[in-house]
Amino acid sequence: MSVPRSILDLATVGSGETVGDSLAASVDLARAAEAGGFTRVWYAEHHNMGRIASSATSVLIAHVAAHTTTIRLGSGGVMLPNHAPLVIAEQFGTLAELHPGRIDLGLGRAPGTDQVTMRALRRDHTSADTFPQDVVELQGYLADESLVPGVRAVPGRGTHVPLYILGSSLFGATLAAALGLPYGFASHFAPEHLTQAVATYRERFTPSAQLAEPYVIAGVNAIAAETDDDAAAQLLAARRARVGIILGRGRTYTDEQADAVLASPQGHHLRTMMTHTIAGTPEAVDRGLDEFAVHADADELMVALPSTTAPDRRRTVELLGRAGRAGRAGRAGRAGERTI
Numbered sequence: 001m002s003v004p005r006s007i008l009d010l011a012t013v014g015s016g017e018t019v020g021d022s023l024a025a026s027v028d029l030a031r032a033a034e035a036g037g038f039t040r041v042w043y044a045e046h047h048n049m050g051r052i053a054s055s056a057t058s059v060l061i062a063h064v065a066a067h068t069t070t071i072r073l074g075s076g077g078v079m080l081p082n083h084a085p086l087v088i089a090e091q092f093g094t095l096a097e098l099h100p101g102r103i104d105l106g107l108g109r110a111p112g113t114d115q116v117t118m119r120a121l122r123r124d125h126t127s128a129d130t131f132p133q134d135v136v137e138l139q140g141y142l143a144d145e146s147l148v149p150g151v152r153a154v155p156g157r158g159t160h161v162p163l164y165i166l167g168s169s170l171f172g173a174t175l176a177a178a179l180g181l182p183y184g185f186a187s188h189f190a191p192e193h194l195t196q197a198v199a200t201y202r203e204r205f206t207p208s209a210q211l212a213e214p215y216v217i218a219g220v221n222a223i224a225a226e227t228d229d230d231a232a233a234q235l236l237a238a239r240r241a242r243v244g245i246i247l248g249r250g251r252t253y254t255d256e257q258a259d260a261v262l263a264s265p266q267g268h269h270l271r272t273m274m275t276h277t278i279a280g281t282p283e284a285v286d287r288g289l290d291e292f293a294v295h296a297d298a299d300e301l302m303v304a305l306p307s308t309t310a311p312d313r314r315r316t317v318e319l320l321g322r323a324g325r326a327g328r329a330g331r332a333g334r335a336g337e338r339t340i
Contacts, residue, residue, distance in 0.1 A: 002289075002290055002293070002324065003293045003298060003299055003300050003301060004039040004299075004300045004301070005038055005039065005289065005300070005301045005303055005320070005324065006033075006038055006039045006040040006041065006042065006072075006217070006300060006301065006302050006303065007029070007030075007033045007038050007040070007041045007042070007302070007303055007305065007317060008041075008042050008043075008044065008076050008188070008219065008302050008303065008304045008305070009026050009029055009030070009041055009042070009043055009054070009305070010043070010044055010046070010052050010054055010304075011023060011025075011026045011043065011052060011053040011054040011060060012051055012052060012053075012308075012310075012313075013050065013051050013052070013053050014051075014308060014309055014310060015308070017310070019053045021310075022053045022310075023053060023060065023063065025310035025313075025314070026043075026053075026054075026060065026064060027063070027064055027067045027068075028310070028314055029041070029305075029310070029313060029314050029317060030064045030067070030068050030071060030073070031067070031068060032314050032317045032318050032321070033071055033317050033321070034068050034069065034070060034071040035318075035321065036317055036318060036320065036321020036322070036324070036325075037321055037324060037325060038071065038303075038317070038321065039071075039072060039300065040071060040072035040073065040074060040104060041064070041071060041072075041073055041074075042073070042074050042075060042076030042077070042104065042106060042302065043057050043060050043061060043064075043073075043074075043075060043076060044057070044075070044076050044077065045057045045075065045077065045078050045079045045082070045108075047082075047111075047117050047120075047121065048114060048116075048117040048120075049245070051245060057075045057078055058075070058078075058088075058091040058092060058094075058095060061073045061074065061075070061095055061103070062094075062095055062098065065095065065098070065099045065102060065103075070102070071102070072102050072103070072104055073099070073102055073103060073104070074103055074104025074105060074106055074164075075092075075104070075105055075106045075107075076106045076164075076166060076184065076302065077105075077106030077107050077108040077164070077166040077184075078105065078106065078107055078108070079108050079109070079110055079111060080107045080108070080109060080131060080134050080135065080138070081109055081111070081123060081127035081128045081130075081131055081134070082111065082121050082123055082127070085134045085135075085137045085138035085141060086137075086138075086141060086148075086151065086153055088105070088138055089138055089141035089142050089153035089156040090141075090153050090154070090155060090156050092105045092142070092156070092159075092161045093141075093142060093153050093154075093155035093156025093157070093159045093161065094155045094156075095161075096155070096156075096159040096161045097155045097159065103161055104161070104162055104164060105138075105142075105161050105162065105163050105164065106163075106164040106165075106166045106184060107135060107138075107163060107164065107165060107166060108166045108167065108172075109128045109131040109167070109171075109172075110128075111123060111127075111128075131175075132175055132179075135163065135165070135175070135179065136179070138163070139163055139179075141153035141156050141157065142156055142157070142158075142159055142160055142161050142163075143157075143158070143160060144157065144158050160210075162182070162210060163181050163182075163210065164176075164181060164182045164183070164184050164217070165179070165181050165182070165183050165184070166183075166184040166185075166186065167183075167184075167185065167186065167197070168185065168186040168187075168189075168190035168192075168193065168197075169193055169197065170193065170196065170197055170200055172185075172197070173185075173197040173198070173200045173201040173204075174200060174201075174204060176201055176205075177200070177201045177202075177203075177204035177205045177206060177214070178204065178206060179206075179208060180205065180206050180207050180208025180209075180210060180211050181208065181210060181211060182211060182215040182216070182217065183197075183198075183201045183214070183215070183216055183217070184216075184217040184218075184219070184302060185197055185198060185216065185217070185218050185219065185296070186219050187218050187219045187220060187276050187296065188219030188220055188221050188274075188276060188277075188302070188304040189219070189273045189274070189304075190273070191272065191273075191275040191276050192272075194218065194276075194296055195296075195297075198216050198218070198296060198297050198298070199297070201214060201216065202214045202216070202297070214299075215299045215300070216296070216297060216298045216299050216300070217298065217299065217300045217301070217302050218292070218293070218296035218298035218300075218301060218302065219276070219301075219302045219303075219304055220276045220277070220278065220289065220292050220296075220301055220302070220303060220304065221238075221274055221276060221277035221278070221303075221304045221305075221306045222277070222278050222279070222285050222288075222289065222303045222304070222305065222316060222320065223235055223238070223277075223278075223279040223280075223285070223305075223306065223307050223312075223316055224279075224280070224281070224282045224285045224315070224316040224319040224320050224323070225279075225280075225281070225312075225315065225316075225319070226281070226319075227281065228280050228281060228284075231279040231280050231281070231285075232279065234279065234306075234307045234308070234312055235277065235279040235306070237307070237308045238274075238306035238307060238308055239258075239262060239270075239271075239274065240253070240255055240258035240259065240262075241258075241306075241308050242270055242273065242274070242306075243257075243258040243261050243262065243267075243270060244258070246270060246273075247261065247270075274306070276292060276296075277306070278292065282319040282320060282322065282323035283323055285316075285319075285320060285323070286320060286323035286324060289301055289303070289320075303320070305317070
């Protein structure tokens with residue numbers, strides 16, 4: 001049986017596009033996800049990356065929420081060591097008051113940027129050391145009673161915005177299990193420890209006020225197109241673009257140069273980053289997502305969209321929405337036949 005599916009949107013700024021174009025495309029993408037039956041759309045905090053416009057994550061969530069109706073929206077994630085927990089509680093508490101029942105708060109401990117930008121954020125190399133304590137402090141601000149005497153989050157207090165621990169290692173899995181929080185694994189770009197991290201999380205999970213049973217969200221890349229050839233072309237473009245995103249830092253690569261990097265021993269890491277990628281026709285990708293959910297032992301999939309143009313990303317969402325509805329209808333029909 002299919003698990004819920006959601007979308008990760010990086011608000012990618014494509015070639016020849018402005019940041020404004022990218023943000024408008026994020027609204028369109030969220031509307032398509034809402035119409036397609038997806039559970040939520042999340043936005044990731046990155047800084048000093050010319051092709052990613054989701055750095056002010058809470059502001060983007062507010063904008064998209066104002067232009068959608070029912071779909072859940074959240075961070076995938078806010079890099080908590082970049083911020084004071086009280087400030088994040090106030091931001092997401094405000095969102096929760098404006099859009100009740102629709103806001104998620106995914107939390108990571110990575111900087112989401114490079115070392116120079118870390119310093120510009122007034123963050124140092126020890127900032128992540130207090131991540132577990134910061135999560136607990138933040139959770140208190142969003143609960144009915146703060147854990148810091150005399151300090152309340154207004155807005156924030158009593159909103160109980162659900163928290164999610166995000167990561168790509170055993171650290172996040174262990175922390176999420178200890179706190180009784182849902183766990184999101186970034187297997188769409190860091191596949192290596194997926195199986196071990198999920199198993200560790202499930203084995204060590206302790207129920208909490210937020211969550212009675214373990215809940216795993218696994219990331220996976222998806223490209224759906226009307227033909228296999230179109231999907232393959234989009235995947236090749238996405239692989240080439242990743243070379244520039246990861247290694248570029250202002251440098252541009254020709255297709256030939258990107259292919260050479262990917263084919264080299266040094267390109268091994270870039271190739272393995274997209275291990276969990278499914279590209280093809282809608283029906284094939286729909287089946288592939290179901291198979292990946294079983295492989296990942298996931299309760300929900302967070303589908304990342306590596307296609308390099310906004311129309312292609314939206315088309316993937318539209319096609320998967322239709323394929324998912326058709327698949328659910330077919331399974332319901334077969335179940336009905338068995339009960340007669």
